[in-house]
Amino acid sequence: QITLKESGPTLVKPTQTLTLTCTFSGFSLSTSGVSVSWIRQPPGKAPECLALIYWDDDKRYSPSLKSRLTITKDTSRNQVVLTMTNMDPVDTATYYCAHSGTVRNAFDIWGQGTMVTVSS
Amino acid sequence: DIVMTQSPESLAVSLGERATINCKSSQSLLYRANNKKYLAWYQQKPGQPPKLLINWASTRESGVPDRFSGSESGTDFTLTITSLQAEDVAVYYCQQYHSSPRTFGQGTKVEIK
Numbered sequence: 001q002i003t004l005k006e007s008g009p010t011l012v013k014p015t016q017t018l019t020l021t022c023t024f025s026g027f028s029l030s031t032s033g034v035s036v037s038w039i040r041q042p043p044g045k046a047p048e049c050l051a052l053i054y055w056d057d058d059k060r061y062s063p064s065l066k067s068r069l070t071i072t073k074d075t076s077r078n079q080v081v082l083t084m085t086n087m088d089p090v091d092t093a094t095y096y097c098a099h100s101g102t103v104r105n106a107f108d109i110w111g112q113g114t115m116v117t118v119s120s
Numbered sequence: 121d122i123v124m125t126q127s128p129e130s131l132a133v134s135l136g137e138r139a140t141i142n143c144k145s146s147q148s149l150l151y152r153a154n155n156k157k158y159l160a161w162y163q164q165k166p167g168q169p170p171k172l173l174i175n176w177a178s179t180r181e182s183g184v185p186d187r188f189s190g191s192e193s194g195t196d197f198t199l200t201i202t203s204l205q206a207e208d209v210a211v212y213y214c215q216q217y218h219s220s221p222r223t224f225g226q227g228t229k230v231e232i233k
Contacts, residue, residue, distance in 0.1 A: 037222075046213060047170060049222045060220045063121070096169055104151075106160035106217055108181070110169035 002026035004036070004097050004111035011117050012087050018116060022080040022097030029055055029075050033102040036080045038071065040093040041113075047096070053080060054103070089118045122147050122216050126225035132233040139201040141228045143214035148195060149177075151218060157192055158218035161199045163210045164227075170213060174199065206232065 008020035020038070027034060037052040051071040052060040061069050070083045080097060094115045098107035123146040133139045149157045157177040162170035172181050174190040177197055187202045201208055209232060214225040 046224045046226045047215075048224070052220070052222075062221045098169075100217075104158060104217055106172055106175050106215065107162075107170070108172050108175075110171075113169055 002099055002109045004099060004109060006095060006097055006111045006114040008095075008114055008116065010115060011119065013120050014088055014118060016087050018082075018084045018087050018091070020082045020084075020095055020097075020114065020116075022082070022111060024078050024080070024097070024099065027099065027101075029053075029073050029078070029080070031055055035100045035103070036073070037098050037100065037107060038080075038082045039096045039098055039107070039110075040091075041096065042090075042093040050084075050095075051082060052100075087118045092116065092118045121221055122149075122219055122223050124214055124216055124223050124225040126214055126228050128228060129226070130229040130231065132231045133201075133204045134233045135206065136203050137233075139204050139208070139230055141199040141212050141214075141230070143197040143199070143225050145195045145197070145216055147219070149216050149218040157197075158216055159190075159192065159197050160215045160217060161188075161190055161197075162213045162215060163208075164213065165210045173212075201230070204230070204232070 004024040035054045038050040039047045041047045053071045068085045073080045094113040096113040097111045099109040125144045127142045159177040161174040164170040177192040178190040191198045211227045
């Protein structure tokens with residue numbers, strides 16, 4: 001059974017850096033084709049893909065946020081970490097990590113998400 | 121970026137009746153190497169993450185009731201719920217995974233009339 005769980009701060013101040021960790025089980029991020037993505041969803045709005053990391057360490061970023069994002073993986077610890085710099089109140093959202101089992105596939109399993117509020 | 125446009129924004133349907141949600145992509149989602157369209161449908165209930173219902177435009181995920189179906193024509197995609205049940209009240213999103221960044225439609229809220 002595949003599970004993912006997000007962890008990190010619930011409140012960050014403007015200009016601070018957000019670090020979120022996705023801890024997963026039930027699959028290996030060293031298996032060919034597998035990827036983990038970070039997706040955020042502001043309250044009442046549609047989800048937005050932020051970043052994706054593949055089993056071979058290939059990475060994809062949202063073009064509009066690329067300068068602020070870094071995604072890394074620790075295969076031995078079954079974790080994927082997302083950092084987002086220079087946080088702003090508009091970044092207030094629920095942040096999810098999600099699994100895809102093959103290259104260029106939908107997000108078949110999602111974590112429960114973690115709500116992050118950006119406020120001074 | 122590929123823009124996904126959903127309609128309507130909201131939909132009220134009587135129990136047992138049909139609900140139809142539309143989604144249009146700004147570019148083709150066809151991958152010629154396998155003749156598949158890279159379009160997914162998700163269901164999201166309040167306080168929950170999105171749940172994958174349909175992959176490859178028309179393939180139901182395991183465990184998804186067969187009242188949910190997906191179809192496509194060119195760059196137009198449709199999610200149909202043939203007999204709406206109370207538990208189907210949710211927001212539904214289409215999403216393309218043909219190109220990066222993967223993009224979602226703005227969502228369709230389905231309610232009971």
